[in-house]
Amino acid sequence: MKQKLSLFISMLFLVTIMTVPISAHAETAAKSFADVTEKHYASKEISKLAQMGIIEGGSDGLFHPDSEITRGVTALWLSKALKLKEPVSLKGFTDIPESSVYSYAVNSLKEKGIVEGDEGRFNPEAPLTREQMASLLVRAFKLKENGVNVWFKDESSIGESHYKDVVRLKQHLITDQLEYLPKSRVTRAQLVLFLNRAISQGETGKDEIPLSDFLRKSKTRGIQSSPDGKMTAYVEEFEGHLQIYVDQEGVEQDYRITNMKDRDIENFFWFNNERIVYTTSAHGLEDNHVHSVNPNGKEDKDLTPYDNIRADIMESLSYLPGHESDMLISINNRDRTVFDVQRLNVKTGKMELVAENPGNITEWLTDIYGEARLAVAKDGINTKILYRSSAQGKFESILDVKFGDSFKPIMFSFDETQIFALSDIGRNTLALVKYNLNTKSIGETVYENPEADVTDIVISYKKQAILAVKYETDKVHYHYLDKEFEQLNQAIAKKLPGEQFIITGNPLPESKVNLFVYSDRSPGVYYQYNRKDDTIKKVKDTMPWIQVDQLAEMKSVSYTARDGMTIRGYLTLPKNAGDKNLPFVILPHGGPWARDSWGYDKEVQILANRGYGVLQMNFRGSTGFGKALFNAGNKQWGQAMQNDITDGVNWLIKQGTADPKRIAIYGSSYGGYAALAGMTFTPDLYAAGIDFMGPSSLLTFLETMPPYWDKKKLYMQVGDPGVDKQMMEDYSPLLHVDRIKSPVMFAQGVNDPRVKKKESDQMVMAIRQRGIDAPYMIKEDEGHGFRGYENQLDFYTIMLKFLDTHLKK
Numbered sequence: 025m026k027q028k029l030s031l032f033i034s035m036l037f038l039v040t041i042m043t044v045p046i047s048a049h050a051e052t053a054a055k056s057f058a059d060v061t062e063k064h065y066a067s068k069e070i071s072k073l074a075q076m077g078i079i080e081g082g083s084d085g086l087f088h089p090d091s092e093i094t095r096g097v098t099a100l101w102l103s104k105a106l107k108l109k110e111p112v113s114l115k116g117f118t119d120i121p122e123s124s125v126y127s128y129a130v131n132s133l134k135e136k137g138i139v140e141g142d143e144g145r146f147n148p149e150a151p152l153t154r155e156q157m158a159s160l161l162v163r164a165f166k167l168k169e170n171g172v173n174v175w176f177k178d179e180s181s182i183g184e185s186h187y188k189d190v191v192r193l194k195q196h197l198i199t200d201q202l203e204y205l206p207k208s209r210v211t212r213a214q215l216v217l218f219l220n221r222a223i224s225q226g227e228t229g230k231d232e233i234p235l236s237d238f239l240r241k242s243k244t245r246g247i248q249s250s251p252d253g254k255m256t257a258y259v260e261e262f263e264g265h266l267q268i269y270v271d272q273e274g275v276e277q278d279y280r281i282t283n284m285k286d287r288d289i290e291n292f293f294w295f296n297n298e299r300i301v302y303t304t305s306a307h308g309l310e311d312n313h314v315h316s317v318n319p320n321g322k323e324d325k326d327l328t329p330y331d332n333i334r335a336d337i338m339e340s341l342s343y344l345p346g347h348e349s350d351m352l353i354s355i356n357n358r359d360r361t362v363f364d365v366q367r368l369n370v371k372t373g374k375m376e377l378v379a380e381n382p383g384n385i386t387e388w389l390t391d392i393y394g395e396a397r398l399a400v401a402k403d404g405i406n407t408k409i410l411y412r413s414s415a416q417g418k419f420e421s422i423l424d425v426k427f428g429d430s431f432k433p434i435m436f437s438f439d440e441t442q443i444f445a446l447s448d449i450g451r452n453t454l455a456l457v458k459y460n461l462n463t464k465s466i467g468e469t470v471y472e473n474p475e476a477d478v479t480d481i482v483i484s485y486k487k488q489a490i491l492a493v494k495y496e497t498d499k500v501h502y503h504y505l506d507k508e509f510e511q512l513n514q515a516i517a518k519k520l521p522g523e524q525f526i527i528t529g530n531p532l533p534e535s536k537v538n539l540f541v542y543s544d545r546s547p548g549v550y551y552q553y554n555r556k557d558d559t560i561k562k563v564k565d566t567m568p569w570i571q572v573d574q575l576a577e578m579k580s581v582s583y584t585a586r587d588g589m590t591i592r593g594y595l596t597l598p599k600n601a602g603d604k605n606l607p608f609v610i611l612p613h614g615g616p617w618a619r620d621s622w623g624y625d626k627e628v629q630i631l632a633n634r635g636y637g638v639l640q641m642n643f644r645g646s647t648g649f650g651k652a653l654f655n656a657g658n659k660q661w662g663q664a665m666q667n668d669i670t671d672g673v674n675w676l677i678k679q680g681t682a683d684p685k686r687i688a689i690y691g692s693s694y695g696g697y698a699a700l701a702g703m704t705f706t707p708d709l710y711a712a713g714i715d716f717m718g719p720s721s722l723l724t725f726l727e728t729m730p731p732y733w734d735k736k737k738l739y740m741q742v743g744d745p746g747v748d749k750q751m752m753e754d755y756s757p758l759l760h761v762d763r764i765k766s767p768v769m770f771a772q773g774v775n776d777p778r779v780k781k782k783e784s785d786q787m788v789m790a791i792r793q794r795g796i797d798a799p800y801m802i803k804e805d806e807g808h809g810f811r812g813y814e815n816q817l818d819f820y821t822i823m824l825k826f827l828d829t830h831l832k833k
Contacts (some may be wrong), residue, residue: 057087064089066213069220078104079216089213096126096148098157098215099139102164103129105223111135117146124148138163155186155206157218162189165222167196170818173800175202175792182206194799197825198222200767202797226821231599231633233574235824238630239816241266242566247538247550248529250294255319257281257300258564259289264813268292268302270319281321287313288811296342299370301351303337308775308807312336314353316370327373333357334732338365341394352378352396354388361731363388365396385410386734389443391436398433398443405740409433411461422464427740428655430454434481438488442467446478452650453477456493471503477648482509482531491531496648498580498592499524499622508532516553519560524623525551538563544578544596546570547624575599576632578622583675585644585668589656592649593641593672594620597681598632606637607686607831608676610702610710612669613640614693616657617741619648634824636831639676643668645741658741659748661722662701662755669698670706686831690714690823692809693779700757700768700787707765712830714823716771717779717808720787721759722752728780761790767797769826771819773806799826 060070070087073079079101081087111131114122120130126148133139138160139146161167172195176182182190182204190206193199198221210218228234241261249256256271262280266289271278282289284304290312292302301316312334317324328335338352349371354363362381365388368374379388379396389398395415401408409423409431425431432446432454443459447466455472459465471478471493480494484506491509492502504510509532516525516539525541537553539560547570550563581595597603609631613620620640628638642649643665645657657665669689676682689702689710696718703713719725722743729738739745743752753759768791772784784800791798801822803815810816 057081057085057089059086060089060213064213066217069216070213073101073105073216073220073223078219079212087212089216090211092151092209093212093215094148095146095150095152095156096130097212098152098160098210099126099129099133099146099148101215101219102138102160103132105219106136106164108132108136117141117144119145120148133164136164151209152215153206154204154208154210155183155190157210157215158193158206159186159189161198161218161222162192165225167192167198167222167225170195170822171801171803171815172196172818172822173788173802175798176204177795178203178205193218195822196225197799197822197829198225200797200799200829202795231574233571233633235630235817235820237567237569238626238633239813239820240567240569241813242547243568244550244564245548245566246292247564248292248294249538250297250319252297253536255297257292257294257319259292265289268300268317272319279321281317281319282324293337293340295340295351295370296348299349301337301340301370303335307805308773308777308809308811310334310777310807314368323371325371325373327368327370328353328355328357329373330357332360334363336363338388339390339394341367344394347394352390352394356732359383363732387433389433389435391440392438398436400433402734402736405736407431422461423459423466425449427737428651428658430651433459435483444470444481444490448477448651452652454479454650456481456490470505473497473503475649477650479648482527484509484532486532496619496621512537512555515555515558516560519553520551542623543572544622544624545572545575545629547626574633575629578625578628580622583672585671587664589644589653589668591641591643591668591672593639594622594628595640595681596628596632596638598635598637601635601637604680605683606681607635607827608637608639608673608682608688609827610669610673610687610689611638611640612643612689612691612695612698613646614691614695615647616643616645616661616665616694616698617647617654619646630820630824631827634827636827637676637682639672641669641672659743659751661697661742662705662757666698666701666705669702670709673709686711688712688714688827688831690716691718692716693718696779697757701755703766703768704757704760704763705755707763710766712766712827713768714771714826715768715784715787716819717773717776717784719779720783721756723749723756724758724786725779725783728782730777758787758790761787761794764791764794764796767799767826767830769799769801769823771801771810771823772803773808773810774802774804775807778808 060067114127114131116131116134120127130146174191174194190204244258244260247258254273258269259266260269265284267280268282269278269280287304287306290303292300295301299316303312303314305312314327314335333356335353335355341347341350349369350367353366353368355366356363358364362383364381365379367376367378384401385399387400388396391397397412399410401410405427407425408421410419411422412419429449434444441461445457445459446454447457448454454477456470456478458467460467473495476495476497478493478495481490482492484491491506492504494502523541525539528538528540535556539551540548541551542548548566551560552563553560576596576599578594578596582590582592585591619642631638644653645665677684687710689699691699696715699713699715702710723745770784770788772781774781788798788800806815810819
């Protein structure tokens with residue numbers, strides 16, 4: 025009788041702990057175990073799961089962390105972690121009677137397909153092996169394939185029935201061991217560690233924003249009004265792909281006019297009131313196609329339906345009599361290595377050759393009547409500006425531009441006697457200048473900024489004038505050339521104090537001015553300003569679920585490199601974390617012929633929200649700050665360019681901002697190379713590295729570049745294998761993996777046209793041969809970067825786990 029009563033009480037206790045909410049156990053089940061000291065490797069996890077009521081000690085009040093755990097106890101813990109309901113049947117296994125303390129747990133797990141028996145037996149007192157644990161956790165927490173290629177030294181000893189599950193466990197970084205020891209028995213403390221990691225999948229801590237909020241595509245972007253103002257088009261996500269929607273006056277609900285499934289919409293514009301033109305690419309191949317569609321969604325047509333080509337829109341010709349349905353594009357369908365100018369009918373798709381590329385032209389420029397009359401041509405490593413006086417004339421060289429200088433034609437003057445261009449000939453920064461076509465010489469300087477390059481201009485075709493010149497130092501600024509435009513911007517600025525804004529579409533409309541407003545903490549909001557009554561209204565928020573006050577501020581900073589050169593960048597510290605001894609991620613930009621800018625950066629905010637400081641820097645070779653900084657990067661991959669990054673890290677450490685033992689380096693494209701170079705050439709500086717599609721060898725990278733890239737120019741900027749082979753070998757991380765001391769994570773798209781998958785493959789294999797772990801995420805449907813939401817979610821989930829493992833342990 026006493027035995028039956030004892031079993032009844034045991035069953036009652038089991039049912040109770042399985043049905044009471046976990047929050048209740050935080051008070052009633054909190055325990056400290058005398059045999060688990062604070063120094064024990066699983067002390068925090070044991071305390072956490074005990075407080076949650078998932079695990080418990082023995083009748084002696086001790087936990088026995090190093091004792092082997094049985095299959096039955098594992099089932100008890102797992103059922104509590106999953107909060108499983110009472111099973112339908114208690115007769116799932118012949119060796120577990122209904123009165124067994126394991127009965128509810130094991131049968132609940134069986135009904136969920138989590139546990140399996142052997143000829144009807146469960147063997148609850150048998151010890152749990154590590155490969156069995158892997159299968160239980162993978163089934164229980166539904167760990168899916170995420171594209172991470174993993175490696176175990178002892179993978180041949182993993183049982184065939186458990187192999188995929190052991191791989192899943194490492195794919196999700198629940199284990200990061202090089203030797204899994206699949207047949208070894210699991211201790212109670214070990215199971216706690218693994219179970220806690222599995223439970224934590226997808227969890228967000230206090231003040232942490234779910235990754236999905238950062239990665240969801242903008243609800244609305246690219247708002248554009250039709251020429252007559254009666255319709256508005258914008259891009260919005262539908263079933264995983266961006267689609268074009270139209271909002272029409274008098275129609276209650278917006279309607280979708282595209283149905284992309286295998287291609288992504290890159291951009292669009294109103295060709296006229298009856299036609300919208302848009303471009304697409306497939307799976308990261310950068311094979312841009314030009315499409316057109318009616319605003320009602322009819323007559324959707326791919327105008328450039330060729331394989332392995334790239335088409336780029338130059339301009340509309342609809343303003344010209346006889347060409348109301350025509351536009352100009354540059355396309356390499358005749359020869360993959362060069363781009364011709366074609367006149368394209370947006371209704372029929374008919375193309376007519378306007379200017380054939382003789383093989384050396386890299387850019388075309390049309391006059392105000394849409395005639396291709398200016399071209400930029402390669403001349404070895406130098407550049408020539410070619411010009412013809414009429415569309416039927418012969419191109420002649422009017423300006424030689426030496427390597428290291430820049431001359432970038434922007435537009436013909438409205439009287440066609442001059443060209444407006446960005447030039448740094450005879451100066452350091454790009455200035456807006458006039459080139460006189462009669463005297464064949466550079467004339468007046470319209471505007472020059474001594475600190476930064478001019479990047480763009482604002483034009484009014486109605487006024488036939490340049491309204492403002494754009495440049496970027498810490499932020500984007502304008503130098504105004506038109507008083508009306510200046511006053512308009514001042515009036516808008518009063519309505520949006522402290523915000524950055526861009527006027528989209530017509531810069532000087534009579535009444536309604538469309539605006540895109542953004543900041544370092546806001547991904548962007550569309551507004552409309554009414555000039556007539558001086559009012560402003562919000563139109564659409566691109567990501568309304570993002571709360572600005574939860575995000576971190578990005579501050580402009582600068583530091584001095586070891587040779588005295590000033591390096592400008594941006595520092596973002598996690599909110600409410602102070603400014604001392606923080607874990608840090610160094611984030612060099614891609615390109616490298618690009619720059620980091622102030623504004624909302626998804627990656628920066630993800631890292632800051634998870635407690636990491638982030639440093640971005642415009643190292644030499646970056647654009648935007650003059651040719652001295654830019655040209656100082658020539659043939660300096662892994663050398664002075666890398667020193668600028670290293671000097672930034674040391675600057676953080678000297679200030680006490682970064683904890684020197686908790687710094688990682690992460691980058692994409694060139695930034696990926698910089699991450700590998702940092703891990704290779706300064707191995708004591710970083711605790712971990714992440715390479716996203718970065719070159720691993722300067723030699724193999726140049727061998728596989730796209731056919732339309734300028735090889736001679738790259739030889740001057742990166743290195744010439746025929747002249748600089750030794751230097752390129754010296755600074756190729758692939759050839760120096762023996763210097764790497766810390767783990768490196770990799771990610772790569774199979775279809776990448778810029779940095780071939782081989783660059784990552786060969787580096788991963790070389791590192792693994794050294795016995796260093798190298799998790800490697802491969803996505804079959806991606807190119808140079810991950811665009812798909814699920815792929816991005818997989819990447820950032822694993823990236824954060826990787827960083828937490830090596831920077832927060």
